[in-house]
Amino acid sequence: MDEFLNFIKSGKLAPLKSWGTKWSLWPVHLVTACCGAELAHAFACGYDGERIGALNYGIARQTNLIIVEGAITRKMARVLKITWEQMPDPKFVIVMGACGLNGGVFWNGYNLVRPSEVVPVDFFIPGCPPTPEALLRGIRQLQKKLETGEAESSAYFYDLRLEKGKPPRRLPGVPKKISAAPSIVVNRPRKVDWAFGGELCEKLKVLRVESVAITGKNRIALKVSADKLREVAIELKKMGFDHVKSVNVVDVPGENKFIVEYHISSYSSKELMPVILNVFAEVPRNEAKIDSLSDLFPSADYMEREMQDFFGISFKGNPWKGKFLLAPDTPEFPLRKEFKLQEEIYVGD
């Protein structure tokens, strides 16, 4: 077996083999994130990546190149490794996009993995997103590496000299101001010119709510107690509100509470269409439980599961248990305020 491998790698026909590999770099279909849009452009009729022998192909076992398109999340890292292991030798990895290099815009996110920690990377293509020209140049660099055996950077860095006589430019310091004891009010009333809103508020006041406030044009906030949430939702459904647009949780550790919000709206009633009701309830942080509305409004189901992942709130009545959006190894309840992300360093300080 070793003899055979040696023959392939350095025998008489070895140059033929490397020439063949050079012109048939087939990337596997592993569109990991949004850079895939530029990858598609590179292989469509505008740039035509096929003319340099690269052709996207669906099945990992018949390809020899992975183009990692941007961010690799904790869930995707496992898939990247499995795909890489399935591919026959020789195989190469090109990482495209700033997220793949060192995180890019998402550098301090909790769910990102550097692809270079998962698979051996041959070339990086920076950019957010890199242009199709840059991607094709990355493939050309890989071809050159196959030809000469040496990886070479195609980036050229100019020598920058310090300018004398000029005062150095003052960089701004940390511009962030973060309140130490924030007070969160989600139903702050606002004065707007909206006649229908007044009528609607009168109708809503009859329900068993704690307070009704107009928070903007077409926006009404209803405060309910956590145990009445379901009753109010049933009444709202009778009024013509038929779907949930968003389920939101606001963590307020200073007051030891979660604010659970359902943004409810209507598709079937013409006059209710623009209205978004923010039905919210407060639950204590240490006993975060609330009734699920997923059987009344099936559109809330996946968003409740998401909030369960993010905040650790259990929605009584939602049958889903375990993680939905997050990977098994993601930190627990990452959107709670006590989970802190790394802060950036400002040069001006």
Place this chain on the structure above:
Amino acid sequence: MKEIAIDVPVEPPKELESLFLPIPKEYVEEVYRNDEFLILVGPQHPGSGHMRLIVRVKGDVIQEVIPDPGYVHRAIEKIAETRLYVQNIPLVERPAIMDSANLNLGYVRAIEDGMDLEVPERAKYLRTILAELCRIGTHLYDAAILSVFLGHTTGFMYPFGIRELICESLVKMTGARFTSSFIIPGGVRRDVSKEILDWIYSATFAIEKRLRSFERLFIKNPTVVARLKDVGVLSKKEAIEFGVVGPFLRASGVEYDVRKVEPYEAYDKVDWDIVVADDGDSYSRFLVRVNEVAQSLKIIRQCIAEIPGGKVISDQICEGNDIRGEFFEKLAGIVLPAGEFTTLTEAARGSVIYTIVSDGESNVPYRLRVVTPGWLYLRGFMESLKGERLADLQAIYGSFGYFPPEADR
């Protein structure tokens, strides 16, 4: 037809344990006991972006589909809490970069709503042009991915050829092919010259001409019609119940478009129609978007013809007409008043919701909630698969234009 059952004990294969299925073990066993199978579609599949579908089939008829999203979950909501309001503009457009202007617009409108900023008319028209260009681009992108799903390579090449014109327009207007971050609180980054707008005006006719040949080649192609017609039907009632959004809701016969229901920017000043279909099948979902492209072209032409002069950035932000050079001083310190601000914007794939919760003292959002269209119609997408053949899964997937990076955020 009579069903024949053979009493052979079937055990779920051992490999299922190593695949990190998010479903309980009992569910897997129950499926196998009922003489059914679990088929895992993805995460590595020919679509754009990745997700896993756990498909429960009997024979080849789909009984239930459990989605396993989160392969492109990049924690936008958490990261936004650590950045300034303006630093979040590039962040919020990353979920779907082909639709960057619409996602950007929704976030900026939430800030403007909070700060009561008055946007100049010219900026509103420029924003509308940008948003519609991105809408056309996204619909073409989805049409191309649909044809990849159907195995129609030429159908992939044509929309991407047309998309080059869109990218060119965006480069001329904003300087970037995809991620322009051109829309900022109070207006847009800079004025766009008349020559560029004229170029875009003539490009709309080039797009229209090329679309006609795409129509002959793909949209009215009998094989495409046969694959998509009467497949993955969502009735009007179901679409409302599962909270489907955007063109997919309109394909089921609901006349709902945020641009009409709650008009923003220049949409109430131009003349255009909501595109609605009644069938709710994959083909009408595709056709609605094709016709929306025609409407978008119409909007762009009207906007360019009627665009008023004047400033492109609000007086409340900047005295001059060009914010370049003083962007940081003017915008880094913006603080929203305390409260909650929710905006609804019609992105290409449906309504996108931004909720900013501010404490009134910090210049970073206390909480930013982003709900993208992909995440909203995922439930409807899963329901529409029920009762279909396994071979039609790709056609339905493509007809929804489901884009996991957008859905997972």
